[in-house]
Amino acid sequence: MKVLLAIIVFLAVAAGAGAVFVWFGCFNVSARVPHWDITVEAIEVLRDRSIIVNSRDVKTPPMTDPALAPKGAAIYNEACIPCHGAPGISARPFSQGLYPAPANLLSGSIQSEWEYGQLYWIVENGLKLTGMPSFGSTYEKNEIAVVIAFVRRLPKISPGEYERMAGSRKE
Numbered sequence: 712m713k714v715l716l717a718i719i720v721f722l723a724v725a726a727g728a729g730a731v732f733v734w735f736g737c738f739n740v741s742a743r744v745p746h747w748d749i750t751v752e753a754i755e756v757l758r759d760r761s762i763i764v765n766s767r768d769v770k771t772p773p774m775t776d777p778a779l780a781p782k783g784a785a786i787y788n789e790a791c792i793p794c795h796g797a798p799g800i801s802a803r804p805f806s807q808g809l810y811p812a813p814a815n816l817l818s819g820s821i822q823s824e825w826e827y828g829q830l831y832w833i834v835e836n837g838l839k840l841t842g843m844p845s846f847g848s849t850y851e852k853n854e855i856a857v858v859i860a861f862v863r864r865l866p867k868i869s870p871g872e873y874e875r876m877a878g879s880r881k882e
């Protein structure tokens with residue numbers, strides 16, 4: 712009985728402390744105040760496990776036909792460039808204010824970290840509590856597949872090739 716009472720008192724105090732924390736605005740939601748390192752690590756594990764598990768059911772096959780590259784480039788140029796930039800083209804200045812910062816899609820590290828289906832899932836669904844939008848309601852499945860095929864090649868594409876494939880940046 713005493714143990715039960717102790718648990719109830721502990722939970723009540725914890726709930727009270729939580730309510731005080733929230734009510735007095737102790738958590739700063741400002742995008743200019745970074746998380747603690749331990750919070751960043753916890754969020755990364757949460758995000759990565761979520762992507763790995765939820766992308767297992769992706770059925771859409773990769774679009775590897777090189778003839779589709781210009782289509783992938785055109786979609787990238789329209790939908791991704793403001794935040795991720797492209798070979799020879801910087802991202803829009805506003806993207807510097809995003810927290811977390813947009814992933815670097817030009818270095819090749821994202822392409823070696825994620826497989827095709829995982830990249831597909833990220834772009835179709837977006838990433839909650841980050842600036843990464845979901846494109847599943849604005850693009851067809853085959854359009855997302857084509858842009859992913861393009862993203863996988865992106866680190867090897869030169870600025871000149873990019874311009875030839877995509878034309879100039881859409882305003």
Ligand code: HEC
Nearest residue numbers: 790791794809811812813814833834838841842843844862
């Ligand atoms: C409005 C800004 C914005 C746009 C537009 C955008 N992204 Fe992102 N993207 C982000 C941000 C912010 C992150 C980082 C999320 C994180 O750290 O978890 C991200 C992360 C990613 C990731 C990597 C996930 C990881 O491991 O961090 C991929 C892949 C990606 N974006 C692809 C795309 C593609 C392809 C497009 C276009 C179809 C696109 N993004 C459009 C903001 C954007």
